[in-house]
Amino acid sequence: GDSPNANSNNANKASVDYLRIGMPNGTQTENHNPFAGTSSANALGYKWMIYEPLTMWNPVKPAEPAKPWLAKEVKWAADYKSADITMRDNATWSDGQKVTADDVAYTFTLLKTNEALNANAIPFGDITVNGSTVHVTFTAPQFVNQNKIMASTTIVPKHIWEKIADPATDINKNPIGSGPYTLKSFTQAGIILNVRTEGYWQDLPKVKELRYTSYADNSAQTTALANGESEWSFVFIPNYQATFVSKDPANHKIWAPGVLGIHGLYINTTIKPFDDAKLRQAMNMVINRADIFTQAEAGYFHPQIDSVTGLPNGAGDAFIAPEYKDKKLTPDVAGAKALLQSAGYKLNGTTLSDPSGKPVKITLTDPAPWSDYQTTLEIIKTNLAEIGIAATVDKANQDKWDQNVQKGDFGATMRWTNGGATPYDIYQTVMDGDLLKPIGTAAQQGNFGRFKSPEATAALKAYANATSDADRTTAMNQIQKVFVEQVPMLPVGSDNVGGAYSTKNWTGWPSDGDAYAGMQPTQPYALDVVLHLKAANS
Amino acid sequence: MAEPVLEIRNLNVDYGLGDRAVHAVRDVNLTLHRGEVLGLAGESGSGKSTLAYGMTRLLAPPGVITGGEVVYHPQQGPAYDVLGLTDRQLRAWRWAETAIVFQGAMNSLNPVHKISTQLTDVLKAHDPKMSEHSRSARAREMLKLVGISADRMDAYPHQLSGGMRQRVMIGMALILQPQVVIMDEPTTALDVVMQRQILGQLIELRERLGFSVIFITHDLSLLVEFSNRIAIMYGGRIVEEAPAATIYRDALHPYSKGLLSSFPALRGPKRELAGIPGSPPDLAGMPAGCSFHPRCPKAFEPCNSAIPVLGRPDTPDGAGRSVACWLHPAEQPVG
Amino acid sequence: MKYFLQRIAFYLFTAWAAITLNFFIPRMVPGDPVQSLITKYQGQLSTKSIQSLYVLFGLDKDEGLWSQYIDYWKQLFHGDLGLSFTFFPTPVSTVIGQALPWTLLLVGITTVISFLLGTGLGVLAGWRRGSWVDGLLPVTTFFSSVPYFWLGIIAIYLLAGPDSFFPSSGGFDSGLVPAWDQYFIPSAIKHSLLPALTILISSVSGWILSMRNMMVTVSSEDYITVAHAKGLPERRVAVSYAARNALLPNISGFALALGFIVGGTLLVEIVFSYPGLGYTLLQGLGAKDYPLMQGVFLVITISVLVANLLADIAYLLLDPRTRKEG
Amino acid sequence: MTSIQDAKAPAGEVVLEAIGLTKHFPVRRRLRDLFRRQHSAVHAVDDVHLTLRRGQVVALVGESGSGKSTVARLLAQLYPRTGGDIQLHGESTRVKGGSSFRAYAARVQMIFQDPFASLNPVHTIRYHLTRALKIHHNAGDDLDAALAELLTRVSLTPPERYLDKFPHELSGGQRQRVAIARALGAQPEALLADEPVSMLDVSIRLGVLNLLRDLKERLDLAILYITHDIASARYFADQTMVMYAGRMVEGGDSETVTQTPAHPYTRLLIDSAPDPDRLTGDVDPLEEDRGNGEPPSLINPPSGCRFHPRCPAAMARCSTDLPVPLEIGDAPGHWAACWLYDKAGAR
Amino acid sequence: MTIPTSSIEQVIPGQGSMAQPEAAKPSRAKRQRFLFVRNKKAATGLVILGVYVLIAIIGPWIAPYDPSARSNDLVQGPSAAHWFGTTHLGQDVFSQILEGTRSVMLVGFLAGAIATTLSVLIGVTAGYLGGKMDDSLSVLTNVVLVIPAVPLMIIITSVLNNASDTLVALVIGLTSWSWNARVLRAQTLSLRRRDFVEASRASGERTWRIIVFELMPNLTAVIASGFVGTVIFAVLSEITLAFIGVVSNSGWNWGTILFWAQGQQALGQDAWWWFVPAGLAIALLGTSLSLINFGIDEFVSPRLRSAGKTKLKTASGGTVRMRIGFTPVLSNSATPHTHAKVVATPVMREAK
Numbered sequence A: 001g002d003s004p005n006a007n008s009n010n011a012n013k014a015s016v017d018y019l020r021i022g023m024p025n026g027t028q029t030e031n032h033n034p035f036a037g038t039s040s041a042n043a044l045g046y047k048w049m050i051y052e053p054l055t056m057w058n059p060v061k062p063a064e065p066a067k068p069w070l071a072k073e074v075k076w077a078a079d080y081k082s083a084d085i086t087m088r089d090n091a092t093w094s095d096g097q098k099v100t101a102d103d104v105a106y107t108f109t110l111l112k113t114n115e116a117l118n119a120n121a122i123p124f125g126d127i128t129v130n131g132s133t134v135h136v137t138f139t140a141p142q143f144v145n146q147n148k149i150m151a152s153t154t155i156v157p158k159h160i161w162e163k164i165a166d167p168a169t170d171i172n173k174n175p176i177g178s179g180p181y182t183l184k185s186f187t188q189a190g191i192i193l194n195v196r197t198e199g200y201w202q203d204l205p206k207v208k209e210l211r212y213t214s215y216a217d218n219s220a221q222t223t224a225l226a227n228g229e230s231e232w233s234f235v236f237i238p239n240y241q242a243t244f245v246s247k248d249p250a251n252h253k254i255w256a257p258g259v260l261g262i263h264g265l266y267i268n269t270t271i272k273p274f275d276d277a278k279l280r281q282a283m284n285m286v287i288n289r290a291d292i293f294t295q296a297e298a299g300y301f302h303p304q305i306d307s308v309t310g311l312p313n314g315a316g317d318a319f320i321a322p323e324y325k326d327k328k329l330t331p332d333v334a335g336a337k338a339l340l341q342s343a344g345y346k347l348n349g350t351t352l353s354d355p356s357g358k359p360v361k362i363t364l365t366d367p368a369p370w371s372d373y374q375t376t377l378e379i380i381k382t383n384l385a386e387i388g389i390a391a392t393v394d395k396a397n398q399d400k401w402d403q404n405v406q407k408g409d410f411g412a413t414m415r416w417t418n419g420g421a422t423p424y425d426i427y428q429t430v431m432d433g434d435l436l437k438p439i440g441t442a443a444q445q446g447n448f449g450r451f452k453s454p455e456a457t458a459a460l461k462a463y464a465n466a467t468s469d470a471d472r473t474t475a476m477n478q479i480q481k482v483f484v485e486q487v488p489m490l491p492v493g494s495d496n497v498g499g500a501y502s503t504k505n506w507t508g509w510p511s512d513g514d515a516y517a518g519m520q521p522t523q524p525y526a527l528d529v530v531l532h533l534k535a536a537n538s
Numbered sequence B: 001m002a003e004p005v006l007e008i009r010n011l012n013v014d015y016g017l018g019d020r021a022v023h024a025v026r027d028v029n030l031t032l033h034r035g036e037v038l039g040l041a042g043e044s045g046s047g048k049s050t051l052a053y054g055m056t057r058l059l060a061p062p063g064v065i066t067g068g069e070v071v072y073h074p075q076q077g078p079a080y081d082v083l084g085l086t087d088r089q090l091r092a093w094r095w096a097e098t099a100i101v102f103q104g105a106m107n108s109l110n111p112v113h114k115i116s117t118q119l120t121d122v123l124k125a126h127d128p129k130m131s132e133h134s135r136s137a138r139a140r141e142m143l144k145l146v147g148i149s150a151d152r153m154d155a156y157p158h159q160l161s162g163g164m165r166q167r168v169m170i171g172m173a174l175i176l177q178p179q180v181v182i183m184d185e186p187t188t189a190l191d192v193v194m195q196r197q198i199l200g201q202l203i204e205l206r207e208r209l210g211f212s213v214i215f216i217t218h219d220l221s222l223l224v225e226f227s228n229r230i231a232i233m234y235g236g237r238i239v240e241e242a243p244a245a246t247i248y249r250d251a252l253h254p255y256s257k258g259l260l261s262s263f264p265a266l267r268g269p270k271r272e273l274a275g276i277p278g279s280p281p282d283l284a285g286m287p288a289g290c291s292f293h294p295r296c297p298k299a300f301e302p303c304n305s306a307i308p309v310l311g312r313p314d315t316p317d318g319a320g321r322s323v324a325c326w327l328h329p330a331e332q333p334v335g
Numbered sequence C: 001m002k003y004f005l006q007r008i009a010f011y012l013f014t015a016w017a018a019i020t021l022n023f024f025i026p027r028m029v030p031g032d033p034v035q036s037l038i039t040k041y042q043g044q045l046s047t048k049s050i051q052s053l054y055v056l057f058g059l060d061k062d063e064g065l066w067s068q069y070i071d072y073w074k075q076l077f078h079g080d081l082g083l084s085f086t087f088f089p090t091p092v093s094t095v096i097g098q099a100l101p102w103t104l105l106l107v108g109i110t111t112v113i114s115f116l117l118g119t120g121l122g123v124l125a126g127w128r129r130g131s132w133v134d135g136l137l138p139v140t141t142f143f144s145s146v147p148y149f150w151l152g153i154i155a156i157y158l159l160a161g162p163d164s165f166f167p168s169s170g171g172f173d174s175g176l177v178p179a180w181d182q183y184f185i186p187s188a189i190k191h192s193l194l195p196a197l198t199i200l201i202s203s204v205s206g207w208i209l210s211m212r213n214m215m216v217t218v219s220s221e222d223y224i225t226v227a228h229a230k231g232l233p234e235r236r237v238a239v240s241y242a243a244r245n246a247l248l249p250n251i252s253g254f255a256l257a258l259g260f261i262v263g264g265t266l267l268v269e270i271v272f273s274y275p276g277l278g279y280t281l282l283q284g285l286g287a288k289d290y291p292l293m294q295g296v297f298l299v300i301t302i303s304v305l306v307a308n309l310l311a312d313i314a315y316l317l318l319d320p321r322t323r324k325e326g
Numbered sequence D: 001m002t003s004i005q006d007a008k009a010p011a012g013e014v015v016l017e018a019i020g021l022t023k024h025f026p027v028r029r030r031l032r033d034l035f036r037r038q039h040s041a042v043h044a045v046d047d048v049h050l051t052l053r054r055g056q057v058v059a060l061v062g063e064s065g066s067g068k069s070t071v072a073r074l075l076a077q078l079y080p081r082t083g084g085d086i087q088l089h090g091e092s093t094r095v096k097g098g099s100s101f102r103a104y105a106a107r108v109q110m111i112f113q114d115p116f117a118s119l120n121p122v123h124t125i126r127y128h129l130t131r132a133l134k135i136h137h138n139a140g141d142d143l144d145a146a147l148a149e150l151l152t153r154v155s156l157t158p159p160e161r162y163l164d165k166f167p168h169e170l171s172g173g174q175r176q177r178v179a180i181a182r183a184l185g186a187q188p189e190a191l192l193a194d195e196p197v198s199m200l201d202v203s204i205r206l207g208v209l210n211l212l213r214d215l216k217e218r219l220d221l222a223i224l225y226i227t228h229d230i231a232s233a234r235y236f237a238d239q240t241m242v243m244y245a246g247r248m249v250e251g252g253d254s255e256t257v258t259q260t261p262a263h264p265y266t267r268l269l270i271d272s273a274p275d276p277d278r279l280t281g282d283v284d285p286l287e288e289d290r291g292n293g294e295p296p297s298l299i300n301p302p303s304g305c306r307f308h309p310r311c312p313a314a315m316a317r318c319s320t321d322l323p324v325p326l327e328i329g330d331a332p333g334h335w336a337a338c339w340l341y342d343k344a345g346a347r
Numbered sequence E: 001m002t003i004p005t006s007s008i009e010q011v012i013p014g015q016g017s018m019a020q021p022e023a024a025k026p027s028r029a030k031r032q033r034f035l036f037v038r039n040k041k042a043a044t045g046l047v048i049l050g051v052y053v054l055i056a057i058i059g060p061w062i063a064p065y066d067p068s069a070r071s072n073d074l075v076q077g078p079s080a081a082h083w084f085g086t087t088h089l090g091q092d093v094f095s096q097i098l099e100g101t102r103s104v105m106l107v108g109f110l111a112g113a114i115a116t117t118l119s120v121l122i123g124v125t126a127g128y129l130g131g132k133m134d135d136s137l138s139v140l141t142n143v144v145l146v147i148p149a150v151p152l153m154i155i156i157t158s159v160l161n162n163a164s165d166t167l168v169a170l171v172i173g174l175t176s177w178s179w180n181a182r183v184l185r186a187q188t189l190s191l192r193r194r195d196f197v198e199a200s201r202a203s204g205e206r207t208w209r210i211i212v213f214e215l216m217p218n219l220t221a222v223i224a225s226g227f228v229g230t231v232i233f234a235v236l237s238e239i240t241l242a243f244i245g246v247v248s249n250s251g252w253n254w255g256t257i258l259f260w261a262q263g264q265q266a267l268g269q270d271a272w273w274w275f276v277p278a279g280l281a282i283a284l285l286g287t288s289l290s291l292i293n294f295g296i297d298e299f300v301s302p303r304l305r306s307a308g309k310t311k312l313k314t315a316s317g318g319t320v321r322m323r324i325g326f327t328p329v330l331s332n333s334a335t336p337h338t339h340a341k342v343v344a345t346p347v348m349r350e351a352k
């Protein structure tokens, strides 16, 4: 009939031609603006089904070059201060117009002229178009940002967007993109995307309809996954075997590859005796990362970091300095004790005292509602007790915690680092002297532990500005050396680009065997995943 | 003497059951005759209201009727015991045969309904066939009878003065033309001018309509003036019963005497006011024998051991009166 | 009527004071929307976005609290509640507009049902003391002491499952679009059953109890005895005399409950991922979304006040004593 | 207690005097009235003159709502007065609170109508009386002795039996005695008794009244006895004043006022009082009065004499001119505010 | 979430209904003051509450394990070693419940006390003084009333770093007094023109003495019932705050247990033992407090007290049902009739 729901009544359909994607992101309001961090398109990730990037990059294998996507080819200058982007010529917008180099130039210009939209703070220079090629320059080398520019920027149609008065606050009611899907409906229960009928530059996906739902919280999302109401999501599932997989062992799966972004215990290096690298090393030696991985991170969520460099297994392997190739982080209480003794610390019974004779005490802090971090801290607390460090866990209020961490008013805290295509972002968040702020002043960008190391700062700078791979390797090795020796932060687990999914209706998901993409439904590669899906019963 | 309409026989009413029960009304025998005004007096707590509510089975928990009969003589047909009626029969009997006017008229009228509603719902309950129109006509008529203009029909109780409310209650009591009207302190909340107006009106209506009245108050002077016969209660029992003038002139029971000498007179010489010493008995722990004996100036030997029986006294004018006092042992018990 | 104008003046003053507080309270909270957003996306949002977000939200300009307050009132008079940060750039009024109907329908209807049911049972319990309804009281008391959210989670665990009739979350099936048709309405009703039941079970006892107690109190009034003495049918005495009067004191409680619809059952909406206002408010709280918090507080404040005003009116209609005699 | 002292012309020293005492209670103002100049008010008491003398009882009678209690509360300074003056020993006083009020309260005490309500149910008798003594520093060195004395004075003996009881453990008469004892604790010169027995049982009333009379004589108190029972005023008071709708309408010594009432309202009142000597069957003499036999509105009181709408003897001037107190002449000090006694007759 | 106290608004202790001449028996009357404890419901409630108080005091000592201590029994069901099973870290849930009782009780009662004190101060003062004072206090009360309590608590607690139990109690107390203040104001309004208040004023008492010694004792039942209601509300609030994780409480309370259980999807893993006990503990505590509240209600209103006793036992063992409007008639009267006589006329007497 006339009802918009008439053909959505899915109960009596023989086969399922839609995919249900969920995220635990709470209430959504209609906003399809791909640039707004607060938009529903961003929160649920469906912007990647409507809009496309220039290249498709796989964070699981960060060292591999990105696949061409809207761009036929991207050529960077050696100093990474400019790039030539050549567009493919068979892509069209969903209103039928062709995707051109002008659109790319327009998009970049948009970011350049709107600080509010330039989320990665890319220093665009001149942008010029020459036929199907865009020449874009930058005011600083962009080696570390190359994928943020090419693989994480949605290209929007100029003819639509130039009519928008304020691109920062427009909700982009009728999104016109180059991707294979178009918006069908927005409701609070979910967003529905329909596959395009024609004009997509490659084969249309098999999934005819994408249904996005935003659940109130992790537990609602998990319940939905367990019930089969949700088929693909990125959410922390405690004890996922029992809560999720066991509900349908044949179909319920989790794949959570690590990426270049880590979580670890930042130590405030201005507080005595924690300004002593030896003490930090000893602490690093007693952390039981396996326990944290299985008990706090449910055995998957933050893949355990083995390398002393703090680089994630898999994604980080290619970057590890030769000297640390086989150095693993394993609990070594005896070693730690020996190290401490040699550095002048004394362990009397269960209390460690520093060379000045004061007992070593530390406060570990994290926001109360973050149960995985809290569990991690509980474990670290018992680990530290083994070498006589009395730790207390302070479950701060989240806002207070934010404030305190930024101002350097903390003992130690679990926190994440930025992530990127190279380990640069990880180390920069932890060690960059340029980000260093005095205690009491908010350090918003990083270096919360107030780690002061001119070598590290210089090496980070060298890495970002290098013009050859050899220079980069040298700088990277230097960075890692500081990190391993100074231990400004105790790495614990890596970020993951994983997801929970069900093979009941759709197969073809990425896996260890075929790691063609990450597994998060909100990231650019989600489109690549959807394009790989095939109906389970076909 | 006229024939009886209501006979109370050996009525016993308790509050609560078992050992802790309070015997508020004990072995009361009382007969109401057609067309008469029977006054019931006695100080606070003597059981007057309990008797009135008990004989109509309107006593609130934990009141229970533990014995006795209330025999009602309808105008036609055989007499029957009100206490033995089923709920249905009792509901039909109430108001149609016996209506009650309570002490506080403000509390007797439902504050949220118009008085017209409250008047007509009696009619609706007792005569469902009556038309809406004739119901309101009847209600109007009753209001006129008690001197309230019909335009006050749609007033709410709080919009009427205390006197008007009490008149509405009287009108409501008469709307079904009952044989018996029980009035429990109908005027104590009103001032004297209003009290006289209302009572005067009631007496006049009684003469016109011929119902009988049980009139309860502790104001003896009022009773003497308005009732035909007076019964005096003390400690849950009737201690004396006689025509009004007789009691006023010559009360036999020391308690009645005490009551009569407790109020100052307005006219005539200032007479001696003796009062009654002591305080009323506790119904839960009644003294043995005559319950008045601890306060009685004339108490003598049998008073503290044996309960005197209500009966015809041995006085010359003993006919038509009875008393329960060892000073005047009964010639012939009432019952 | 004049009495009303006076009440309204009082309410207006209260509203002004409450709205002013609503403005200042959220601003006491440390942290800012940008930081909250970064923290919310733990690592997914790079710290480099900070500056762009400050610009986006218009927080890069320093404005005094006082001028913000003045602006706030100016906006309010234009019916403008500002833009939400969490859902930037959606206007707060839109955010509230999309959530409010759900809350009103779910919690509103449930509150009304709970009140009616509880009052009905309370009348029975108070009128026929010692009957089965009275026996129900301890059970309902127990349930009323259980936290809403706990009951909801247990209900989801026990009743919602892969093949269950009850969905575990949401306001309607994700494939549907809100419309008054035969697909949407049953779906919406189905989704509201569990949350409604949860609220009902834990709130009905209060009504039963207060109504029962009022019935008991009213039952011993003289006019009830008079009604019995008049030989009225029992039902009429119970309903038109006793219950009618016993209801009056509960009206203001009911009004207040109606007013608290929005703020009172926040957690039920969270547990059931119900797209209502309480849940939105919690998100606003978490995100330091002042405009949203203010907006929701405003709605709550106004609804409580309006409910109270309605209670006054209801009183006026139900209790002739409050009407001015004519 | 039977002797009748024929009230002679008042001789005792004046303790408390009300001169033109007036009290208007503002009616709750509504929005509409804001635009009007005039404020409506309940004219509860208008232009009342009253003199309390040492060792004398003045009775104030009148129907319900005529303003008797208001007069008492005004005299006790519990309400601020709208107009007129209150003179204590000839000195004008106006106190609101604080120590001046306490000083006033030490000399003028009030007893409330309802003994069931005027004692705090949660406190013992000891507490009530101790407070009464302590506030006015009358406790002396030996509190117990003072308490015992107080109780003995109101014939609650032996005192020990009553001291530690709670009000609800006492009978109404006993409670009223405690209330009186509390008033006496302040060692006042004037006692304002607002219907002190109306809530008591017939047989108990007498005891309390006799006690009051006894106190008057022994302690030389000035007593204002408020009642609506005119018969008890005759029995108990030296002088009787009659109030109607906020105004004094008649006054004089009790016997004269009750036996030869002058004002039509007083006559109505006395005719209405139940009288056992009048036997059943009397046709109500006030029949024509039905329907409008109600006290007038005090918000818009009738002009002229406030009784004129109900008065059987109303004349034309009654509805226009406010009657002034006029000497009746049958007994010294007997007056009525009624034009019937306007001997000048002029105008 | 509080039990409505409407019945209490209607009745004031010791007035009116007691004004009957039932005075004479002092011993019985005296006992009536403690009748509240003899009320069956109140007694049950008090016993349960007593157990909770005991646990609150000795809980941490009798707990078999350190509630935070990890062990290797992860997410184990109830067993002899762990009565209520274990958490994802191998912590003993039973010990957590025992240890958590103290915080819950502390917060509940402290918040109850704070809110009650405030409501008494504001409500009674407003009611007694009247006039401008009343107006401004009423506005204050209403403003606090219309600002939603739980969100307000969330906001305030988030300002405080590391809120201790005491601080949480303070916040809850400060935000939840207004309803009681309203009830108390209404009560005071009806009390302040009572003769005994006027009488003590007339005898020269100071205002504060009147409020404290004359008015407040008469409001005890209302205050107590308000207190009990607020305690329930405070307990539920604390647990809610802990459950959604805004309170940065480092110790254990039942809300924390529920927070962890929910965060770890206890029910999703079928670990009901982790989730259920805390909820039941709350419900039972709430029930006991409600029972006490009933007791207070019935104590205050004798009508409610007798309302419970609808079935009475006769001496002969039968039961009589009390009904309003239809007083029961005992045919097998225990009282001997002095003059039993058959009615001569036919009598319709039906057994029913």
Ligand SMILES: Nc1ncnc2c1ncn2[C@@H]1O[C@H](COP(=O)(O)OP(=O)(O)OP(=O)(O)O)[C@@H](O)[C@H]1O
Binding pocket: B015, B016, B022, B024, B042, B043, B044, B045, B046, B047, B048, B049, B050, B051, B061, B062, B063, B218, B283, E020, E021, E022
């Ligand atoms: N619910 C009850 N429980 C126990 N005793 C009661 C109850 N109700 C009344 N009584 C007692 O029964 C006795 C009789 O009371 P009743 O009301 O009949 O007296 P009364 O003569 O009408 O008094 P009054 O003149 O004050 O109206 C009193 O002593 C009273 O204390």
Ligand SMILES: Nc1ncnc2c1ncn2[C@@H]1O[C@H](COP(=O)(O)OP(=O)(O)OP(=O)(O)O)[C@@H](O)[C@H]1O
Binding pocket: D025, D026, D042, D043, D044, D062, D063, D064, D065, D066, D067, D068, D069, D070, D071, D228, D298
């Ligand atoms: N506080 C008040 N505010 C407004 N009106 C009042 C107030 N107190 C008394 N009145 C009015 O003043 C008039 C006189 O009242 P008052 O109580 O003095 O009469 P009374 O003669 O003592 O009556 P009663 O015999 O019933 O005690 C009445 O109309 C009453 O309604």
Ligand SMILES: [Mg+2]
Binding pocket: B048, B049, B050, B184, B185
């Ligand atoms: Mg009575």
Ligand SMILES: [Mg+2]
Binding pocket: D068, D069, D070, D113, D194, D195
């Ligand atoms: Mg008075």
